[in-house]
Amino acid sequence: MENNLLSLIIFAPLAGAAINWFIGRRVRDERFIGFIACGSVAVSAIVAFYLAFNSNGALRTEQPVLDHIWTWLQVGTFRADFALGMDRLSGTYALFVTFVGFLIHVFAVGYMHGEEGFYRFFAFLNLFMFSMLTLVLGDNFVLMFVGWEGVGLCSYLLIGYYFDRKEAADAAKKAFITNRIGDWGFVMGIMLTFMLTGSVSFFANPASGATHSAFEFFATQAADPFTWKAIFAGGATSIAVLLFIGAAGKSAQIPLYVWLPDAMAGPTPVSALIHAATMVTAGIYMIVRCSAIFVHAPTAMFIVAIIGAATALFAATIGLAQNDIKKVLAYSTISQLGYMFLACGVGAFVAAIFHVITHAFFKALLFLGSGSVINGMHHEQDMRRMGNLKKYMPITFATMLTGWLAISGIPIFAGFFSKDEILWKTWSAPGFSIPVGFNKILWGIGAITAFLTAVYMTRMMVMTFWGSERFREQHHDQHDGHHAHGSVEPHESPWIMTVPLIVLAVLSTIGGFIGVPYALSSFASSKDQNVIEHTLDPVIASVPGSHAATTFEAKLSAPLEQGETNAAAVVHETHSAEEINSERLLALISVLIALAGIGVGFVIFMTRPLLQLPRILENKYYVDEIYDAALIHPIEAASREGLWKIFDVGVLDGILHSIGEAVTEAGRLGRYLQAGLVRGYAAIILFGALLLIGAFAFFSFQALAR
Amino acid sequence: MSMEPHLSWYLALSALLFTIGVVGVIIKRNVIAMFMCIELMLNAVNLTFVAFASFFQDVTGQLFVFIVMTVAAAEAAVGLGIIIAIFRNRESLDVDDASILKL
Numbered sequence: 001m002e003n004n005l006l007s008l009i010i011f012a013p014l015a016g017a018a019i020n021w022f023i024g025r026r027v028r029d030e031r032f033i034g035f036i037a038c039g040s041v042a043v044s045a046i047v048a049f050y051l052a053f054n055s056n057g058a059l060r061t062e063q064p065v066l067d068h069i070w071t072w073l074q075v076g077t078f079r080a081d082f083a084l085g086m087d088r089l090s091g092t093y094a095l096f097v098t099f100v101g102f103l104i105h106v107f108a109v110g111y112m113h114g115e116e117g118f119y120r121f122f123a124f125l126n127l128f129m130f131s132m133l134t135l136v137l138g139d140n141f142v143l144m145f146v147g148w149e150g151v152g153l154c155s156y157l158l159i160g161y162y163f164d165r166k167e168a169a170d171a172a173k174k175a176f177i178t179n180r181i182g183d184w185g186f187v188m189g190i191m192l193t194f195m196l197t198g199s200v201s202f203f204a205n206p207a208s209g210a211t212h213s214a215f216e217f218f219a220t221q222a223a224d225p226f227t228w229k230a231i232f233a234g235g236a237t238s239i240a241v242l243l244f245i246g247a248a249g250k251s252a253q254i255p256l257y258v259w260l261p262d263a264m265a266g267p268t269p270v271s272a273l274i275h276a277a278t279m280v281t282a283g284i285y286m287i288v289r290c291s292a293i294f295v296h297a298p299t300a301m302f303i304v305a306i307i308g309a310a311t312a313l314f315a316a317t318i319g320l321a322q323n324d325i326k327k328v329l330a331y332s333t334i335s336q337l338g339y340m341f342l343a344c345g346v347g348a349f350v351a352a353i354f355h356v357i358t359h360a361f362f363k364a365l366l367f368l369g370s371g372s373v374i375n376g377m378h379h380e381q382d383m384r385r386m387g388n389l390k391k392y393m394p395i396t397f398a399t400m401l402t403g404w405l406a407i408s409g410i411p412i413f414a415g416f417f418s419k420d421e422i423l424w425k426t427w428s429a430p431g432f433s434i435p436v437g438f439n440k441i442l443w444g445i446g447a448i449t450a451f452l453t454a455v456y457m458t459r460m461m462v463m464t465f466w467g468s469e470r471f472r473e474q475h476h477d478q479h480d481g482h483h484a485h486g487s488v489e490p491h492e493s494p495w496i497m498t499v500p501l502i503v504l505a506v507l508s509t510i511g512g513f514i515g516v517p518y519a520l521s522s523f524a525s526s527k528d529q530n531v532i533e534h535t536l537d538p539v540i541a542s543v544p545g546s547h548a549a550t551t552f553e554a555k556l557s558a559p560l561e562q563g564e565t566n567a568a569a570v571v572h573e574t575h576s577a578e579e580i581n582s583e584r585l586l587a588l589i590s591v592l593i594a595l596a597g598i599g600v601g602f603v604i605f606m607t608r609p610l611l612q613l614p615r616i617l618e619n620k621y622y623v624d625e626i627y628d629a630a631l632i633h634p635i636e637a638a639s640r641e642g643l644w645k646i647f648d649v650g651v652l653d654g655i656l657h658s659i660g661e662a663v664t665e666a667g668r669l670g671r672y673l674q675a676g677l678v679r680g681y682a683a684i685i686l687f688g689a690l691l692l693i694g695a696f697a698f699f700s701f702q703a704l705a706r
Numbered sequence: 707m708s709m710e711p712h713l714s715w716y717l718a719l720s721a722l723l724f725t726i727g728v729v730g731v732i733i734k735r736n737v738i739a740m741f742m743c744i745e746l747m748l749n750a751v752n753l754t755f756v757a758f759a760s761f762f763q764d765v766t767g768q769l770f771v772f773i774v775m776t777v778a779a780a781e782a783a784v785g786l787g788i789i790i791a792i793f794r795n796r797e798s799l800d801v802d803d804a805s806i807l808k809l
Contacts, residue, residue: 676804679731679734683732
C-alpha cells in the first residue's frame with residue numbers, strides 16, 4: 001500500500017533542522033526555536049500514529065505502508081531506492097522514537113535554557129530525528145545505512161556540543177571512530193547480502209520495480225550448520241556475523257562499547273534521546289529486521305547471545321562503582337542493550353523489541369531525571385555531593401522512583417515484563433542456536449545481571465535522593481572548575497522539564513502491559529493478551545523449534561498480494577500447563593532477585609553512601625587503558641615511526657629530495673661551462689661545429705664508399 | 707682557353723679567410739676586433755656562395771649573398787650599440803672584463 005504521507009515523518013524534522021539552522025540562528029528566540037523543534041517532531045509523531053493505527057494502518061494489517069520517493073541508485077541489477085516502508089516492526093519503532101523523541105525535545109527546551117548554542121542544539125537534535133527515522137523507515141539496506149551514518153554524525157555533533165571542552169571533543173571523536181569499525185562490518189554485510197540474494201530491499205514492491213526482497217532468498221534455503229567454519233563460508237552466517245559487528249558498534253557491545261560512557265560528555269537530553277532511548281537500539285532493530293538471515297545462522301546467533309550476556313554482566317559490574325550519575329546510567333544502558341542482544345541470540349526477537357520499547361521509556365525517564373537533578377544541582381554530576389534531594393525535588397524524585405522500579409524489575413512496572421520475558425525465553429531457548437545446557441548458563445548470567453542492576457540503581461537512588469545532604473560541604477579537589485562549588489541550593493526544575501518526566505513515568509509504569517505473557521495474564525483471564533507478540537510475530541522470522549516458526553517462512557515464500565490470506569493461517573499458540581508453571585516460577589524468581597537487589601542496595605548504601613567499591617570496578621577494568629596500550633599506542637607508534645619517519649620522511653621525501661639534489665648537482669657542473677668569457681663560448685661553438693662537420697663528413701664518405 | 711681561376715682556389719681562399727676569422731674571434735680580447743673577425747667569416751661565406759653561383763651558373767647563391775649582407779648590416783648596428791653600452795658602463799673594451807653575465 002502506497003501512502004505519500006510516510007515521507008512527512010522523516011522530512012518534518014529535516015525541515016525543522018533547516019529552519020532552526022538558517023532562521024533560528026538569526027532570530028535567537030528560544031520560544032521560536034523550541035516551537036519549531038518540538039513542533040516538527042510532533043508532526044512526525046502524529047503522522048506516525050495515524051499511519052500505524054488508521055483503518056488499514058501498518059500495525060493493523062500485514063501489508064507494509066510503502067512510499068517510493070525516487071529511484072536513487074540503479075546500476076545493472078543493483079537497485080536501491082529512496083523509498084520508505086512501514087511495517088509492524090518499523091512502525092513500532094517509529095512510534096516510540098517519535099513519541100519519546102518529542103518528550104525529550106520538550107524537556108530539552110527547559111534544560112538548554114540560556115545556552116549560547118540553543119539554535120545549534122535543536123537543529124542537530126532535529127537532524128538526528130530525521131536520520132533515525134530514515135534508518136528505521138528506510139526500505140532497503142543502503143538507505144538504512146544512510147540513516148545509520150546520519151545518526152552517527154548527529155551523535156558526534158551532539159556529544160561534541162560543548163566543543164570548547166577537550167573531554168567532549170575527544171569523546172565525540174572516540175564515538176565516531178569506534179563506530180567506523182562497526183560500520184565496516186555493516187557495509188561488508190550489505191555487500192555480501194547483495195552478492196548472495198541480488199537485492200538489498202526489505203520489502204518487495206513490484207509497483208516501484210523492486211521485484212523481490214533480500215529476505216525471500218533465505219526462506220528457500222536450509223539453515224547453515226552450527227559450526228565455527230560457517231562464519232567464513234560466505235553464507236547466511238557470514239552475513240549475520242558482519243551485520244552483528246555493525247550492530248555491536250552502534251549498540252555499544254563488547255568490544256566496541258567504550259565510546260558510550262564517554263558520550264555522556266554531551267548535554268543530558270542528548271544522552272537520553274541518542275545514547276539511551278533510540279540510536280543505540282538501532283543495532284537491535286537491524287538484527288531483528290534481518291531476523292530472516294539470523295535464523296539461518298545459528299553460529300552467529302550464538303555469538304550474539306554470548307556477547308550480549310557478557311556485555312550485560314560486564315557493564316553492570318562497572319555501573320556498580322561509578323560516582324557520576326550519568327556514568328551509572330550509561331553503563332546501565334550498555335548492560336540493558338546486552339540483554340536485548342541476548343534475547344536476539346536465543347531467537348526471542350519480539351522480547352528484544354519489547355525490551356527496547358520499555359527501556360526507551362524508563363531509561364529516557366532516568367536520564368531526563370538525572371538531567372533534572374543536574375540542572376537543579378547547578379551542573380553537579382557527582383553523586384557523592386548530592387543526597388536527600390527528595391526534599392528539594394519531589395517531582396523528579398517521584399518520577400525517577402518509577403524508573404528505578406521499572407529497571408529493577410518490580411512487577412507491574414514496564415521493565416519487569418520485558419526483562420522477565422527475555423530471561424524466560426533464554427531459559428526455554430530451543431537448541432537451535434544455543435548448545436543444550438548453555439541456555440541455563442546464559443539465564444544465570446542474566447539473573448546475576450538483574451540482581452546487580454537492582455543493586456546499582458538502588459545505590460544511585462540512595463546516593464542522590466536519600467541520606468545526608470552533602471552538597472553544602474566544601475570540596476577541595478582538582479575538579480576542573482567550570483563553575484564554583486560551595487553553597488549549592490538544589491531546586492525543582494520548571495514544568496517544561498517535569499511534564500515530560502511525568503508522562504514518561506506513567507509509560508514506565510504501565511508500558512509493560514502491551515506484552516504481558518500468557519502465563520501471567522492467565523491469572524486474570526483466559527485470553528492471550530500479549531499484544532506486542534501478536535503484533536510483531538508475523539513480520540519477524542523465528543528459529544526452528546519455537547512456536548511461530550512456520551508462519552513467517554510461509555508468508556515470505558508467498559507473493560506479497562496474498563499476505564492477507566496468509567494472516568489467517570497464523571495458528572493460535574498453544575500453552576502447555578507445564579510451560580506455564582515453569583514460566584510462573586521463573587517470574588517469581590525474577591521478582592525475588594529484584595527485591596533482593598534492592599534490599600542489598602538499601603542495606604549497604606543507606607548507612608554508607610560513600611562506600612569505597614573495588615578500584616578495578618571504579619576504573620572500568622582499565623579497558624580504556626588496555627585499548628590505549630594494545631591498540632592506540634601501537635598504531636600511533638607505527639604511524640609515527642613507520643609511516644611518518646620511514647615512509648613519509650624516508651621514501652616520499654627521499655625520492656623528491658633526490659630528484660631535486662640531482663638537478664642541483666647537474667646545474668653545479670653545468671655552471672663551469674658558463675664562465676661568462678665570450679671567447680670561451682666562441683671556442684665551444686667552434687668545437688661543436690667541428691664535431692658536426694666531422695660527423696657529416698665521416699658519414700658522407702661512408703655512404704660514398706658503399 | 708681563358709685563365710679563369712679554378713673553383714678550388716676560391717674555396718681555398720674562402721676557407722683561409724674563415725679560419726682567420728674563427729681564430730681571431732677566439733684569441734682577440736678587443737670587442738671591436740672580434741666583431742671584425744665575425745664580419746670576416748661572413749664575407750668568407752659570401753665568397754663561397756658567389757664562387758658556387760658562378761660555377762653552377764645559378765643566381766641563387768648571389769641572392770643569398772645579399773641576404774647575408776643585409777643581416778650583417780643589421781648585426782653591425784645592434785652589435786655596435788651593445789659595444790657602446792658596455793664601454794659606457796665598464797670603461798673597457800676587453801671582453802674578459804665582461805664575464806659576470808650582468809652589468
